[in-house]
Structure formats: C-alpha cells, structure tokens
Amino acid sequence: MKTGLRALGYLALTVAVLAVAFPFLWMLDSSVKSQLEATLFPPSVWPQQWHVENYAAAWNAAPFGRYFLNSGIVSALTALILTGTSALAGYAFGTLRFRGRSTVFALFLASLFVPPEVTLIPNFLTINFLRWQNTYAALILPNAVGMFSILLLRQAFRGLPRELAEAASLDGCSRWSYLWRIGLPLVKPMLTVVALLGFLRAWNDFLWPLVVTSDESMRTVQVGLSVFVLDASVQYPLLMAAACFVVAPILVFYLVAQRQFVTSLATTGLKG
Amino acid sequence: MRRSNRRIALVRGEERDAYLCLIPALVLLAVFQYWPVLYDVYVSLHQWKVVEQGYVGLANYQRILGDADFGQALIQTVYYVLGTVPFELALGCGIALILFEVKHGAWFYRLLFFMPYVTSPVAVAIVWRWVLNGDLGAANALLGIFGIKSLTWLDEPTGILNPLYTALGLKLPDWAAGPSLALVSVMIVTVWFYLGLHIVIYLAGLTAIPREVREAARIDGASSIQVLRYVIFPLLTPTTFFLLVVATIGAFQSFSLIYVLTTNGSSDIGSPLGTTLVATLYVFERFYQDLQLGYAAALALLVALIVLAITVLQFAVLERRVYYETSNE
Numbered sequence: 001m002k003t004g005l006r007a008l009g010y011l012a013l014t015v016a017v018l019a020v021a022f023p024f025l026w027m028l029d030s031s032v033k034s035q036l037e038a039t040l041f042p043p044s045v046w047p048q049q050w051h052v053e054n055y056a057a058a059w060n061a062a063p064f065g066r067y068f069l070n071s072g073i074v075s076a077l078t079a080l081i082l083t084g085t086s087a088l089a090g091y092a093f094g095t096l097r098f099r100g101r102s103t104v105f106a107l108f109l110a111s112l113f114v115p116p117e118v119t120l121i122p123n124f125l126t127i128n129f130l131r132w133q134n135t136y137a138a139l140i141l142p143n144a145v146g147m148f149s150i151l152l153l154r155q156a157f158r159g160l161p162r163e164l165a166e167a168a169s170l171d172g173c174s175r176w177s178y179l180w181r182i183g184l185p186l187v188k189p190m191l192t193v194v195a196l197l198g199f200l201r202a203w204n205d206f207l208w209p210l211v212v213t214s215d216e217s218m219r220t221v222q223v224g225l226s227v228f229v230l231d232a233s234v235q236y237p238l239l240m241a242a243a244c245f246v247v248a249p250i251l252v253f254y255l256v257a258q259r260q261f262v263t264s265l266a267t268t269g270l271k272g
Numbered sequence: 273m274r275r276s277n278r279r280i281a282l283v284r285g286e287e288r289d290a291y292l293c294l295i296p297a298l299v300l301l302a303v304f305q306y307w308p309v310l311y312d313v314y315v316s317l318h319q320w321k322v323v324e325q326g327y328v329g330l331a332n333y334q335r336i337l338g339d340a341d342f343g344q345a346l347i348q349t350v351y352y353v354l355g356t357v358p359f360e361l362a363l364g365c366g367i368a369l370i371l372f373e374v375k376h377g378a379w380f381y382r383l384l385f386f387m388p389y390v391t392s393p394v395a396v397a398i399v400w401r402w403v404l405n406g407d408l409g410a411a412n413a414l415l416g417i418f419g420i421k422s423l424t425w426l427d428e429p430t431g432i433l434n435p436l437y438t439a440l441g442l443k444l445p446d447w448a449a450g451p452s453l454a455l456v457s458v459m460i461v462t463v464w465f466y467l468g469l470h471i472v473i474y475l476a477g478l479t480a481i482p483r484e485v486r487e488a489a490r491i492d493g494a495s496s497i498q499v500l501r502y503v504i505f506p507l508l509t510p511t512t513f514f515l516l517v518v519a520t521i522g523a524f525q526s527f528s529l530i531y532v533l534t535t536n537g538s539s540d541i542g543s544p545l546g547t548t549l550v551a552t553l554y555v556f557e558r559f560y561q562d563l564q565l566g567y568a569a570a571l572a573l574l575v576a577l578i579v580l581a582i583t584v585l586q587f588a589v590l591e592r593r594v595y596y597e598t599s600n601e
Binding site for chain 1: 285286287289290291293294296297298300301303304305306307308309311312315363367370371373374381382383384385386387388390391392393394395396397398399400401402403405407408410412413416464467468472525527528531532535536537552555556559560565568569572573575576579580
C-alpha cells in the first residue's frame with residue numbers, strides 16, 4: 001500500500017516534470033531540423049539529419065552579436081550598480097545608527113507598493129526629457145535599484161556582530177575601510193545573490209528595453225528576439241535556434257548556481 | 273573642547289556617513305519610483321499625444337467609462353486571473369506535497385520545475401508558439417495519438433464554451449461563450465511558467481511545519497487524508513494566502529509572455545480578434561502604438577487601483593481564515 005502510493009507519486013511527478021521540460025526539449029530538437037523536416041506532420045521525434053548550421057544561420061539572420069553585446073553590458077552593469085546601491089543602503093540600515101532611520105526605512109519600503117504599470121509611461125517621458133533614448137543609461141539605471149536587494153543586504157549586515165564594527169573603529173579603522181575590508185567580504189554570499197538576480201532580471205527584461213530603444217544597434221537580446229519572431233518569414237528551426245542561444249547563458253548560470261537562484265527568487269517573490 | 277566632543281562628533285560622523293550611503297539608492301528610487309506616481313497622475317489629467325497638449329481635467333477618466341474595448345479587456349483579464357492563479361496554487365501545492373515525500377532526486381525534480389521561471393518570457397513564448405502551432409505543432413501531434421482532432425490553439429478566437437452550446441442546441445450571446453481558446457492557451461503557458469515558483473514556496477512552507485505536529489496527529493490515529501485536511505492544509509494557509517495575493521497581482525501585471533504569444537506582425541496585438549488583449553496589453557497599445565499618453569496614464573492608474581482594491585478585499589475577506597502560528601518557542 002505504502003510502496004504503491006510512493007510509486008504513484010513518482011509517476012505523477014515524472015509526468016509533470018516531462019510536461020514542464022517538454023518545450024525545452026522540443027526547442028532543442030526542432031533547432032537542428034531542416035526546414036523541410038519541420039513541416040512534417042506529425043513531426044519526427046528525432047531529427048533525421050542534424051543541421052547544426054541552423055545556429056549560424058540564425059545568428060547571422062539578425063544582428064545577434066550586437067544584441068548580445070548590448071545585453072551583456074546592460075546586465076553586467078545593472079548587476080554591478082544594483083549590488084553597489086543595495087550594499088551601501090543595506091549597510092546604512094543594517095549597521096549604522098542615525099536619526100530618522102525608521103522614517104527613511106519606511107520611505108524605502110513604500111517603493112514596494114509602487115505598481116510597475118504606473119511607472120512605465122512617466123519613466124518613458126523622463127528618459128525622453130533627458131534625451132536618453134537609445135542609451136545604456138536608460139536601459140540600466142531604472143533597474144539599478146531594488147528594495148528586495150536592499151532588504152536582503154540589510155538582513156546580512158544586521159547579522160554581523162555589532163562588536164566587530166566597534167573593535168574596528170577602536171583600532172582606528174574608518175567606517176569606509178571597515179565596510180570595504182571587513183563588512184563586504186563577510187556578506188559576500190548575499191552580494192552574489194543580489195548580483196545574480198540583478199543580472200537575471202536585466203537579461204530577461206523585455207518591456208522596458210522595448211520602450212526605450214528604437215535603434216536596432218541598441219536593442220537587447222529579448223527585443224531582438226521578439227522582432228525576429230514577429231517577422232513572419234523566419235523559419236521555425238531558425239527561431240528555435242535563436243531561442244536556444246538566448247536562454248543558454250541564463251540556463252548555464254542557473255545550473256551552476258541553482259541553490260542561490262531558487263531560494264533567493266523564491267524569497268523575493270514574483271516579479272516579471 | 274574637540275576632545276570632549278569626540279563622542280558626539282563620532283555619532284555625527286556616523287549619521288553623515290549613513291545618509292551618504294543612502295543617497296545613491298534614494299536618488300534612483302526618487303527618479304524612477306516615487307516621482308513617476310505623481311507624474312502619472314499629472315499626465316492622466318492632460319491631453320498628451322507625444323507631447324503635452326493642454327489640461328483636460330478628468331476627460332481621460334470619463335472616456336474610460338465609455339470605452340467598451342477596455343471593458344472587454346478587463347473581462348479578459350478576469351478570465352486570465354481566474355484561469356491561472358487557482359491552477360498555479362493547486363498544482364503547486366499538490367506537486368510540493370509529493371515532492372516533499374520524495375527521498376531521492378528531489379533536487380533534480382525541483383531543478384526542472386523551476387527552469388521555466390528563470391528563462392526569458394520572450395524565448396519560451398516563441399517555443400510555445402511552435403508547440404501550439406495549429407498545422408505542425410507538437411501539441412496537436414500529441415492529441416492525434418489519442419485520436420483527438422487538431423486544435424487551432426493560439427489562433428482560435430471562439431469561446432471555449434461554444435462547442436458545448438452548439439452540442440446542446442443552445443444559442444447564447446458571445447459574452448457567455450467564455451474565454452477564447454487562444455486565451456486559454458495563454459493561460460496554460462502562464463501556469464507552466466509560474467508553476468515552479470509555487471512549488472518552491474510551498475516546499476518552504478511544508479519544511480516549516482514541525483515534524484512533531486504531523487507525528488502527534490498520526491499517533492492519535494489520524495489517517496493520511498485527515499492529517500492533510502486538518503493539519504497540513506491549515507498550517508499551510510499563510511503560504512497559500514501569500515501566494516494567492518502575490519500571484520493575483522502578478523497575473524494582473526503580466527505582459528511579456530502574453531505579448532509575444534499573441535502579437536502578429538508589429539501591430540496586431542492580442543490576436544486573434546483581440547480575444548487575448550488583457551488590460552496591460554490594452555494600456556500598452558494606447559500608449560505605444562497610438563501614443564495617447566494621457567489616456568494610457570489614466571488607464572494605468574485605474575488598473576493599479578483595481579489591483580489594489582482586489583488585494584485589500586483579499587485581506588479583508590480571507591486573512592482571518594489564515595492560521596498564523598503565534599509562537600514557536
């Protein structure tokens with residue numbers, strides 16, 4: 001009875017996991033089929049011939065090199081600046097004592113309740129006003145601050161013993177060198193999480209880059225990919241190849257750092 | 273003099289440093305989070321086509337009242353929320369319950385379930401367009417194995433209840449036909465995308481339930497079903513409530529996945545026949561295609577207020593049924 005139930009559980013799980021993984025497998029499978037083979041119905045399960053050159057063809061069908069460069073720069077800098085602003089704010093809220101701390105903290109918390117649909121149009125106008133259309137600044141700065149990241153780092157700094165900062169100060173260590181040489185190295189695991197999440201969010205972001213870029217040379221991979229799919233003449237094997245190389249960097253990150261990804265994404269909730 | 277005030281100076285210095293640390297984040301929050309809320313209200317009170325064209329008071333809001341297309345978009349949004357959130361919760365909870373009992377390889381299952389959520393909505397939407405393709409898609413091939421006729425999925429504008437009515441010989445107005453099959457397809461993809469997150473959060477909720485509580489119930493003679501019904505589910509209500517609130521907000525704000533699944537060419541958003549045009553897509557259409565910024569700003573604010581009202585309602589109606597443990601010690 002007990003083992004029967006267990007087997008049933010495994011069966012249900014396996015069916016569910018197959019259903020979840022299927023689109024990814026199908027994406028890989030279709031990406032190496034010839035255009036002719038892709039028009040078969042019912043489709044062939046295993047590619048008759050492997051057309052790995054689809055990847056090169058897809059890469060050259062649109063300026064993907066440029067898109068990758070843009071997304072790489074934007075995601076890396078977003079992650080870097082986000083980590084910087086969050087670490088500084090987290091240090092202030094987590095370690096330092098100052099008048100008005102709870103008031104300022106409440107003000108920061110209020111940003112959690114600002115709905116993203118409301119900020120879209122005003123931010124678009126702000127970017128226009130600054131003449132930042134088609135610039136990296138427009139793509140990076142709005143995502144370079146986040147309350148969840150600040151909360152994570154505040155928590156990390158609060159976890160450090162207070163005596164540590166006091167001892168450092170008695171030894172003549174300034175607050176800045178304490179932060180740089182002692183505090184930040186100690187909260188490094190959390191810094192990594194914040195940077196990973198910032199990178200992931202920036203890499204996968206679609207609506208904002210769509211709105212602030214009109215110039216093809218400033219498009220990110222997601223916007224480039226969407227334009228690629230909306231162009232009805234592109235063949236499905238090439239589309240699948242393009243989808244493959246757009247998700248590949250993230251999936252590699254994910255497989256390497258899955259624990260950090262899963263737990264931190266789960267704690268920062270649904271955004272996106 | 274300096275020496276005696278050293279302690280105060282130290283504290284002062286700490287205060288100054290603290291505010292210096294907060295400035296970068298605060299500036300960015302002010303420019304891209306706080307100011308936009310005020311500015312959105314300002315824009316919504318103006319005629320604004322690319323540039324400001326004069327104050328119009330509440331005219332944009334009055335226009336919403338007579339906008340049947342927005343009404344339709346709201347109905348479709350409600351379908352979308354009702355067709356995704358309960359399924360995400362139920363499947364997430366069910367799978368988490370099984371996964372929790374799994375001794376070997378649980379991490380592998382979790383890894384796979386969570387995979388859609390880390391990949392980009394644009395890429396997975398493209399893959400799903402291919403899987404659900406009406407002529408060549410894998411989904412239809414699967415139906416074919418079971419002898420079921422091919423469906424048109426994302427290209428099907430007729431309501432899913434239509435065949436039922438036809439079979440019963442009833443003739444009902446369009447609104448009673450339910451969401452289009454296209455919108456249902458979008459819902460399926462949405463549930464697929466967010467399922468992993470729900471599983472992971474439910475797993476965290478299950479881990480937080482003390483082992484002794486379950487064991488005590490079993491020793492007192494409760495069956496597995498009874499443990500589930502009277503112990504596990506009540507202790508999971510905080511998780512369920514949190515996910516309900518967050519997933520509802522998320523469903524109302526969902527954009528990228530729906531946009532890439534349902535846009536054809538560069539202008540046909542929410543196809544077929546606008547049956548997948550949910551509120552966020554409708555606002556985007558007014559804003560980005562028609563460049564009616566004033567009207568779009570008013571719509572965005574209204575949608576945000578509707579979401580707020582629903583969240584408040586969920587708290588008012590459901591929160592007292594949530595079981596919060598008062599003490600762990």
